[in-house]
Amino acid sequence: MTESGKETPHSPLTRSPLLDMQDIGISFGGVPALRGxxxxxxxGEVHALIGQNGAGxxxxxxxLTGAYRRGSGSVRFEGREVDFRTPKQAREAGISTIYQEINLVPFRSVAENIFLGREPRRFGLIDWRAVQQRAAALLESFGLQIDVKKPVGRYSTAIQQxxxxxxAVSSDAKMVIMDESTSSLDEREVELLFTVVRKLRDDGRAVIFVSHRLDELYALCDRVTVMRDGQTVAQSTMAEMDKLQLVTTMLGRTLAAVVQDDTAARETNLARRGKQMIATTHLSAHPKVSDVSLEVHAGEAVGLAGLLGSGRTETMRLMFGADPLERGSLTIGGETVALKSPxxxxxxxxxxxxxxRKAEGIVPELSVRDNLxxxxLRTLAKNGVVDVKxxxxxxxxxxxxxxxxxRSPDQxxxxxxxxxxxxxxxxxxLAAEPSLLLLDEPTRGIDVxxxxxxxxxxxxxxxxxxxxxxxxxxxxELTAVADRAVVIRDGRTVAELNGVDMSETAIMDAIAYGGDGHSQLADAAQTANAAHIADALEGDRHGA
Incomplete structure (x- = not known):
């Protein structure tokens, strides 16, 4: 609050919230998914909701939107207790959700999509002129002039957003939830979308913005809620939580713990690594990968680091031929190749x-033997018959x-x-005897x-x-295995950390600041180390 008592745009929430969810809990199959x-x-605020995959x-x-029923806790909207049993009830109450995969009817017109199911009528019939005029006026208020009679599928993803x-606005939504809405947009389209979101905020609507792009959060959002392991672990204004704090909070690594872990020199395996097995140069495939360069040698483990949504999985899929490459080059065993398929x-x-693992890995009904x-299998078969021995x-x-x-290979x-x-x-x-192994989150969903x-x-x-x-x-987990780390952010390589220079400290620094030379975490480490040494000396004096 200012001295005059007026709330600043980035001040903590001091007035009654439009939405207040407290101590929410839910379990699936006896396993808690949310706890408190x-x-x-x-x-009138844009609120960031962030966390790693599985955070909740x-x-x-x-x-909130009625797709799941909570097991415990309370939800208040506009000051009253609510318990939406269906998404329709949430929409009718004024909560609209825009998902990453846009839920529009592509062959219907822009105007039809905006008023679908709520078309203005005249004499019992749909007033198409009114539909089109209202749609055009609404989009013009966003600064967008397009032909609302055209099928929405003919327009870009940004226009569809x-x-x-x-x-959402036409349905008098009081709150709009945007789930990874910028993931498929380019920089110009993102700024266009942000202009509209800011207008919604200025009109007094609330926006919940889910994204993993740090720069977007700081450019757009007023406050942030951070979730980890099904719990809310931080709530703050964006101005009071810098990028470093945001990253460490999301990952669950306190600054003190990181500094302590990273002070000792790490043993490296680089001296005895072999020939280059694979290299990428300016790898690119819109929208997730824009410029990734890395290399991996025989006898070394390279960590690919970055927040969820940074492009790690998409980079590996490009390297494996699972997705088409748009620009850049891929070299395997010293030869530039164009992989057309896995x-x-x-x-x-x-x-x-x-x-x-479940959707793209195991074949659940097949035996362990067949899956393995x-x-x-082709190398084990002769004339179409598998050599069982x-x-x-x-x-x-x-x-x-x-x-x-x-119990048995046959289960x-x-x-x-x-x-x-x-x-x-x-x-x-491993049974296929590969020379290069791409491991994407190999420990996800398994016990310690x-x-x-x-x-x-x-x-x-x-x-x-x-x-x-x-x-x-x-x-x-990454630093415990990898000899080097390549850090990517928003689909770009921003840092390469070798040997003893690779640490949780350095990786988080690159994730937070994009390898621009700003190193608050390193400065903090030096400060913490100096304090540790001073404490040790003081202890020695007292001991003497």
Whole structure:
């Protein structure tokens, strides 16, 4: 608050919130997804809701919008207790959601999409002239002049976002939730969208803005709520939480812990690494990857670091031929290649362990045996008939070497724990004898013991001469395995950290400030180290 008593645009929430969610809890199958989550949003503010994958953001939004029923806690909207049982009830109350995948009817006109189901009528019939005039006027208030009679599918993603916003405004929405709405937009389109969002704020509407792009949060949002592991861990104005604090809070690593972990020199494996196995130069594929350059050598593990949404997964998919490359080059074994499919990548010795084990990894109804040998099945077959003895030998070898716990190789893989499923998928690729292993979040969704097992396996593979590119959200896990780190932010390589220079400190610094030379975290580390030394000397004097 100012001395005059007026609230500044970036001051903490001091007036009654439009939305107040307190102590929200929900469980799925006995496993808590939210525990004591809180969210308070005022009218006339843009509020950032952020957190890593699995933090609970989407679950909290689904409870608010009636898609899920909360198990505990309270939700107040406009000062009264609410319990929306369907998304329709939430919309009727004035809460509109715009998802990353825009929910429009592409072959219908812009005007039809804006007023779909709420068309103005005359003499019982839809007044199409009124529909078109109101749609055009609404978009013009956003500074957008387009032909509202054209199908919305003919317009760019940015224009479609504006149409979705116009639909929310036309329904008198008091709160608009924008879930990763800028993920597929370019810089010019993002600024156009921001102009509209600011207008909504100035008109007194509340906007909940979900994004992982730090620069966007600071350019647009007034306050922020940070979630981690199903809980609200921080609520602050954007002005009072700098990028460094935001990153450390999201990742769950306090500054003191990071400084303590990173003061000791790390042993490196770089001196004995082998030849270059793969290299990317200015890799690009709109909208997620814009300029990624990296290289991986035999006998080393390289960490690919960055926040969720930074382009890590998309980079690996490009390297594996799963998505088409727009610009840049890919070199494998010293030869520039154009991969047309994952089959091309596999033929050149690449293996890719996806982050989505359930959707893109396991075949749940097949046995462990069949899942494990899926990639190398062709080499085990002769005249279309699988050599069962060879298959069993491979299965037995990897069950033993990776410590896979199971009743029988013939049991469905869906019956195994998450950690053992992950080991089976890792074994599937190792059975193909790759020279380069791409691991995207290999420890996601598995318990602590299984995480340690996977990390040990990766180190052993590296020491055996395999080239490994590892992506991980948990920096502690990444630095425990990787020899070097390549940091990407908003689809661009912003830093490469080698050997002893690679640390959680340096990685978070690059994530927060984009490798622009600003190093608040390093300064903080020096300060903390100096204080630690001073305390130690003081202790010695007292001890003497």
């Amino acid at each position: 989550a809180n969210l308070s949003v005022a009218a 953001k989407s679950t909290l939004i689904k409870i 504006m149409v979705a916003l116009a639909r 089959q091309d990548a596999i033929a050149r010795g690449l293996a890719y362990l996806t982050e989505d 040998t899926l990639v190398c 060879k298959q069993q030998a491979i299965v037995d070898r990897f069950i033993a070497s990776l410590g896979i716990k199971l 469905p893989i869906r019956e195994l724990s998450g950690g053992n499923q992950q080991k089976v998928l890792l074994a599937r690729w 013991g299984a995480k340690a097992d996977v990390a040990k396996i990766v180190r052993e593979l590296r020491d055996a001469g395999l080239a490994v590119l590892l992506s991980a959200s948990e920096l502690e």
